[in-house]
Amino acid sequence: MDKIKHLKCSKCGKTYGEEQMYHCPICGTKGTLEVVFDLTFAKKELTKEYLVSHQNPNIWRYFPLLPLKDIKEEIPIQIGHSPLYKASRLESLLNIDNIYIKDEGRNPTASLKDRASAIGVHKALELDKEIICAASTGNAASSLSGFAACMGLKNYIFVPHTIPEGKLAQLLVFGSQVILVDGDYDQAFDFCIEAVNHFGWYNRSCAINPYLVDGKKTVAFEIIEQLNFKVPDKVIMSVGDGCSISGAWKGFKEFYELGLIDQLPVMVSVQAEGSNPVNRAYRNKNREFDYITPKTIADSISVGIPRNGYKALNTLNESKGRAIDVSDDDILQAMTVLARHTGVFGEPAGVTCFAGLLKLVKEGAIRKDETVALIVSGSGLKDVKSATMAVSRPKKIKPELEGLISYLDEVKE
Numbered sequence: 001m002d003k004i005k006h007l008k009c010s011k012c013g014k015t016y017g018e019e020q021m022y023h024c025p026i027c028g029t030k031g032t033l034e035v036v037f038d039l040t041f042a043k044k045e046l047t048k049e050y051l052v053s054h055q056n057p058n059i060w061r062y063f064p065l066l067p068l069k070d071i072k073e074e075i076p077i078q079i080g081h082s083p084l085y086k087a088s089r090l091e092s093l094l095n096i097d098n099i100y101i102k103d104e105g106r107n108p109t110a111s112l113k114d115r116a117s118a119i120g121v122h123k124a125l126e127l128d129k130e131i132i133c134a135a136s137t138g139n140a141a142s143s144l145s146g147f148a149a150c151m152g153l154k155n156y157i158f159v160p161h162t163i164p165e166g167k168l169a170q171l172l173v174f175g176s177q178v179i180l181v182d183g184d185y186d187q188a189f190d191f192c193i194e195a196v197n198h199f200g201w202y203n204r205s206c207a208i209n210p211y212l213v214d215g216k217k218t219v220a221f222e223i224i225e226q227l228n229f230k231v232p233d234k235v236i237m238s239v240g241d242g243c244s245i246s247g248a249w250k251g252f253k254e255f256y257e258l259g260l261i262d263q264l265p266v267m268v269s270v271q272a273e274g275s276n277p278v279n280r281a282y283r284n285k286n287r288e289f290d291y292i293t294p295k296t297i298a299d300s301i302s303v304g305i306p307r308n309g310y311k312a313l314n315t316l317n318e319s320k321g322r323a324i325d326v327s328d329d330d331i332l333q334a335m336t337v338l339a340r341h342t343g344v345f346g347e348p349a350g351v352t353c354f355a356g357l358l359k360l361v362k363e364g365a366i367r368k369d370e371t372v373a374l375i376v377s378g379s380g381l382k383d384v385k386s387a388t389m390a391v392s393r394p395k396k397i398k399p400e401l402e403g404l405i406s407y408l409d410e411v412k413e
Contacts, residue, residue, distance in 0.1 A: 002038070003037055003038060003041055003042070003064065003065075003067070004018060004035055004036070004037060004038070004067060005036045005037065005038045006036055007020055007033040007034065007035060007036070007210055008033065008034045008036050009023075009024035009026070009027055009031040009032075009033060009034075010031065010032050010033070010034055010246075010308070010310040010311045010314060011024065011027045011030055011031040011032075011287075011310045012024060012026060012027050012031060014026060015036070016033065020033065022203065022208050022209065022210070023208055023210075029193070029208060029307070030309075030310070031310070032207070032208060032210065032307065032308050032310065032311060033210035034210060034213065034250070034311065035067045035210055035211060035213070035214055037065060037067075037254070039254070039257055039258060041064055042064040042065050042254075042258060043258055043259075045064040046062065046064050046065065046258060046260070048229065048260055051225055051260075057078060057080075057081035058074075058078055058079055058080060058081060059079050059080040059081075059115060059118060059215065059218040060074060062218055062221055065214070065217075065221075065254055066119065066214055066215075067119065067123070067210075067211045067214050068119070068122055068123065068126060069126060070126075071122060072125075073125075073151075075118055075121065075122070075147055075150060075151060076150060077108045077147075077150060078108065079107060079108065079114050079115060079118045080107070080114075080115055080218055080219070080222060081222065082102060082103055082104050082105075082106045082107060082219075082222070083102075083103050083106060084100050084101070084102050084103075084222070084223060084226040084227070084373075085100065085101045085103065085342060085344065086098070086099070086100055087099040087100065087101050087341065087342045089341040089342065090338075090341045090342060093337075093341060094357070094358075094361050094366075095361075095368055096361070096366060096368060096370060096372060097368055097369050097370070097371070098232075098370070098371040098372065099357075099372050099373075099374070100223075100227070100232065100371070100372070100373045100374070101338075101342055101344055101373075101374050101376060102219065102222075102223060102373060102374065102375045102376065103344050103376055104219065104350070104375060104376060104377050104378065105344070105345070105346060105347075105350065105376060105377075105378055105379030105380070105381075105382075106379075107143075108146060108147075109139075109142045109143045109145075109146040109147075109170065110139075110142075110378060110379035110381065110382060111139040111142075111143060111300075111350075111377055111378035111379065111382070112139075112216065112219060112244060112375065112377040112378065113136075113139045113140040113142075113143040113144075113206075113377075113378075114143045114146075114147070115215040115216050115218050115219060116140070116143070116204075116206050116212035116213070116215040116216050116243070116247075117140065117143040117144045117146075117147045117204065117212075117215070118147060118215055119211050119212055119214060119215035120132065120134075120144065120147075120202075120204035120209060120211065120212055120215070121144070121147045121148055121151055121153060121204075123202070123209075123211050124153060124202040124204070125151065125153070127202065129201070129202035130153075130154060131153075131154045131155065131156065131199070131201045131202065132144065132148055132153055132154075132155045132201065132202045132203075132204050133155060133156040133157065133158065133192060133195065133196060133201045133202070133203060133204065133205075134155075134157055134158070134192065134203065134204040134205045135158040135159070135185070135188045135189040135191070135192035135193075135205050135207070136157065136158070136159055136185075136188075136205070137159070137160065137163065137185045137240075137299045137300050137302060138159065138163050138164055138167030138168075138299060138300060138382065138383075139167065139300050139349075139377075139378050139382065140204070140205070140206060141157045141159050141163075141167065141170075141171055141176075142167050142170035142171055142174070142382075144157065144176075144204050145157060145170060145171045145174040145175075145176040146170070146174050148174075148176070149174040149175055149176075154177075155176050155177065156176070156177045156178075156179060156195070156201065157171055157176045157177070157178050157179065158179045158181055158188045158189070158191055158192040158195070159171070159178065159179070159180060159181065159188060160181055160183060160184050160185050160187070160188050161180050161181060161182055161183070162184070162299065163180075163299070164299060164382065164383040164385060164386070165385070166381065166382050166383055166384060166385075167382055167383070168180075179191070179192075179195075184293075184294070184302075184304070185294075185302060185303060185304075186303065186304045186305055189205065189207060189307065192205060193208070205307075206241065206243035206307075206308065207241050207243065207307025207308055208307065212243065212247075213243055213246060213247040213250060213308075213311070214247070214250070215247070216243060216244050216247030216248065216251075217247045217248060217250045217251030217254065218251060219247070219248055219251065219375060220235075220247075220248045220249070220250075220251025220252045220255070221251050221255060223235075223373055224251075224252070224255055224260065224261055227371075227373075229260060229261055230261075230371070231252065231261050231262075231263050231264065231265050232265050232371045232372060232373040233265060233266065233370040233371050233372065234265060234266045234267075234268055234322075234366070234370060234371075234372050234373070235248060235252075235265045235266070235267055235268065235372075235373045235374075235375070236268040236270060236353045236354075236356055236357050236360075236372060236373070236374045236375075237267070237268065237269065237270065237353050237374075237375050237377075238270050238271075238298070238300075238301050238349050238350065238351075238352035238353045238356075238375075238377055239269040239270060239271050239278050239279075239301060239306075239312060240271075240275070240300060240301030240302065240303045240306065240349070241303055241306050241307045241308045241309070241312075242278055242306045242307070242308035242309050242310075242311050242312025242313075242315075243307075243308040243311070243312075244375075244377065245267055245269055245312055245315050245316075246308060246311035246312050246314065246315045248267070248375065249267050249315040249318070249319060252264050252265060253318075264319060265319065265373075266319050266320060266321055266322065267315050267316060267319040267321040267322075268321060268322045268323075268324060268353075268356060268360070269282070269312065269315075269316055269321060269322070269323045269324070270324045270325075270326060270352050270353050270355065270356030271301065271323070271324075271325055271326075271352070272294075272296035272297075272298050272301060272302070272325070272326060272327075272328065272331065272352060273296075273325045273326065273327050273328075274294060274295035274296040274302075274328070275294035275295065275296045275298070275301060275302045275303055275304075276325050277289045277290070277291075277292070277303065277304065277305065277306050277309065278306050278309055278312045278313065278316075278323070279323035279324070279325055281309065281313060282312075282313055282316050282317075282321075282323045283323055287310070287313065289305055289306060289309050291304045291305055292304060296328055296331075296348075297328045297331060297332070297348045297386050297389070298328070298331055298347075298348035298349040298352050299348070299349065299383065300347065300348075300349030300350075300377070300378060301349045301352060322360070322365070324356040324359055324360060326352060326355040326356055326359055328348075330355040330358070330359065331348050331351060331352050331355050332348070332386075332389055332390040333355070333358075333390070334351045334352070334354045334355035334358060335348065335351045335380065335387060335390045336390050336391060337354070337358070338351050338354045338376070339380070344376055345379065345380035345381070345387075346376040346377075346378065346379065346380050347377075347378045347379060347380050347381075347382045347383045347386070347387075348383060348386050349377060349378060350376040350377045350378040350379070350380070351376060351380075353374045353375060353376065353377075354374055354376070357372065357374060395407065395410075
């Protein structure tokens with residue numbers, strides 16, 4: 001049985017077969033495609049009893065809802081099954097009964113993007129593609145790089161020259177061919193598409209590949225299972241291109257359609273003030289995106305034109321969602337507050353969602369009895385340089401007890 005019914009354009013709604021590899025031919029690259037599943041097979045396989053008893057800690061447990069025909073050889077590292085922490089100290093601090101933190105920094109290359117790359121690499125192998133490529137601000141790049149390395153798949157990665165050193169180091173260690181573009185992410189993305197059209201490489205970029213969202217949706221499946229099939233009132237996510245929030249929403253909707261849950265959450269999009277095209281369009285009830293040069297410390301969500309913007313807008317409209325903007329100062333503060341109350345160290349883009357929660361609390365927009373889930377999308381070790389901007393460097397002292405006592409008195413003050 002073919003699991004996939006068709007591919008649907010997120011902008012105009014027209015449907016296509018799988019021969020349409022990347023985007024709607026009418027809407028062009030703005031018309032990113034969504035995989036629509038025939039749930040007949042999944043309803044038989046993905047029952048609550050199966051999920052409770054099936055202990056495989058990997059996204060492959062959701063195979064009936066993954067856009068792959070078969071998996072001849074699984075990527076030999078664990079993908080997904082990241083922890084969901086109940087943040088009791090944050091609950092006390094913010095006067096909210098239930099706050100949950102999904103720590104995606106615990107994935108193999110330390111970000112949520114691993115869920116998408118797993119699908120992209122397997123899809124490339126399924127299609128007999130010898131070379132895979134991607135454009136990225138960093139996390140998708142290092143994710144693809146690691147997975148392509150362990151599967152022996154040649155890859156080219158297009159990144160802006162401003163990529164954080166930690167993320168660049170991952171690419172080079174994994175052995176990728178790195179194309180360091182003299183430009184921003186939007187220019188790197190366009191350059192990658194030009195190369196794909198010329199060389200025929202397989203494009204892993206979430207911003208154009210219709211199948212990658214179905215890797216990211218597994219984060220929602222896991223949250224549902226980890227909460228014993230209860231659904232948070234609000235799911236708060238950092239947003240750049242729009243792929244992650246639309247992926248999570250797709251996951252919640254599919255489990256709802258399978259009858260595994262009885263309600264859907266409100267999705268909250270949090271963007272940096274200097275890079276907020278999705279939120280601007282949503283608030284203005286606009287279906288077009290105006291370009292403003294992005295400027296934010298949160299490199300992973302720094303975009304001028306959101307390549308999956310229509311999917312993100314559809315998510316916010318369908319879920320009756322919220323759009324929150326936060327400053328870079330808010331993001332840096334959120335990094336330390338989150339780490340000091342939960343032990344979760346997120347990169348700037350990863351903690352932008354938490355900065356959004358802090359703003360919602362300040363505005364009185366969260367009830368005490370609500371259940372809130374935050375998805376921290378990447379580890380703070382990805383961008384240590386930014387993390388140091390959120391803290392003060394300690395003073396150097398001599399290894400003498402008298403000096404230590406004096407220093408401790410200073411610290412108390």
